[in-house]
Amino acid sequence: MTFWGKGREPRLVSGMRCSKCDGPLVRIRRCTEVFLRCERCGARLEVRDYARYIDDSFEEDVAHVPMDRI
Incomplete structure (x- = not known):
């Protein structure tokens, strides 16, 4: 059984x-x-530091996590 939520x-x-x-980057969501x-x-x-590269898919994955996107 997994305890990870979608996108985590x-x-x-x-x-x-x-x-x-x-190198390639991995998004880590806590x-x-x-x-x-x-x-x-x-x-x-x-x-x-990578705000200019954020696309809709990335934004949707982290939409409910408070963070500095600017």
Whole structure:
């Protein structure tokens, strides 16, 4: 049995690359936060630093999580 809600599992984010190593980014959603993690170097990155790349799909996945999108 899984206790993860819809959208809580790590999800590869299309169109976003790590600013440190150019690796692919994964969106991590927690109850009170959302952040990006690089699959290659493991860096934890803030969503606000990638705001210009946020698309409707990403926004829908995190719609109910309070975070700085600007």
